[in-house]
């Protein structure tokens with residue numbers, strides 16, 4: 001049988017891309033059709049996504065991709081657009097780094113204690129969970145006028161096909177889904193006055209999501225019918241689906257703007273210890289649970305680079321590799337680093353406040369960030385194993401961070417485990433493979449992973465001794 005082609009739309013916090021995956025028996029090839037910037041915009045009312053520019057990028061990308069057998073869409077999680085009774089978008093979707101959710105969680109916990117919320121939804125505390133966003137928006141006329149809420153990939157799917165749904169892996173990041181029943185958490189929604197009728201019916205990866213509308217075919221030059229297939233529309237769900245693991249005993253770290261570090265499990269871990277450690281139970285492909293922790297990730301470095309006017313990154317990383325290790329570390333899990341702006345100064349302040357040397361140069365700041373990320377990876381990988389009672393022998397790093405060799409090596413060192421790095425475009429590959437599977441071009445999840453392991457370039461990093469230094473740095477950070 002001839003190879004089939006799938007377009008994967010993958011929107012990240014700083015750029016969007018349309019990739020074309022070709023899948024045949026034993027073959028998997030990915031090429032980039034189009035990449036475009038994702039520039040959040042600050043308007044007087046706050047930080048907003050430029051969703052029309054993103055949709056324009058998707059259309060450009062589909063045109064560049066050419067004729068394909070199906071299209072799938074994934075993006076970052078939690079954010080949404082509201083539609084009025086006529087189906088028109090009400091305002092620009094709010095960015096999860098917007099400040100409107102400050103102090104909202106405390107109000108929510110006064111109604112539903114944090115422990116009950118965790119027991120019911122399994123979701124980590126993050127100020128931007130959709131639930132907190134909806135409570136923050138409670139008194140707005142926009143929400144009052146809304147008839148329908150669509151998560152970002154579902155909104156773009158609606159514009160492409162005219163059909164509405166709520167994809168489950170992404171819905172699991174709203175804090176309104178019960179990870180045991182994989183259905184809405186009706187009780188939580190009722191107690192907090194969230195109207196679940198805003199959400200169209202749930203759909204799952206592999207489900208059909210309609211056909212490209214006539215005007216979309218015209219604009220993109222494609223010949224219909226072209227189906228849109230529901231994929232793991234949360235980018236992290238697609239990325240985890242593309243972890244090229246060959247056994248069960250693996251941890252993963254999805255790297256990019258965020259580091260999402262954890263395990264793939266069959267069932268959620270909902271106990272108090274797990275809540276205290278702020279692990280989340282998001283839903284993955286095929287009834288799996290993505291048990292992981294959000295770590296600030298390369299956002300810390302991206303924000304410094306922005307402040308420094310975009311210096312040459314490879315040169316900076318070479319210099320950082322030569323800086324003395326573990327001089328100063330910051331808590332890369334701290335939500336204090338969530339908002340944009342002044343990142344080098346904020347990192348310096350965190351070092352000063354914890355009595356550590358303040359990084360003096362760009363290379364030192366960069367090294368501080370990478371050491372801190374590796375340390376946070378170490379903690380997350382270890383604690384996930386303990387809390388889930390699921391030991392691992394290898395750590396897979398996927399996503400954009402695989403291009404950062406220093407980060408991969410430091411992560412192997414910190415975890416004391418071999419790291420297998422790649423693929424870099426994991427989210428797009430997971431997106432492609434779920435489409436291919438829906439059309440019968442590839443087998444089950446294990447077969448998808450075998451295909452990835454056999455076809456994608458991977459690089460292995462062995463841990464370099466000195467685990468005592470990492471242990472000491474961890475204790476220092478914990479103030480012990």
Ligand code: LFR
Pocket residue numbers: 012013075076077078079096234235236257258260294
């Ligand atoms: C990564 C990601 C994370 C989510 C964060 C905000 O791109 O989707 O999984 O916690 O963005 O949506």
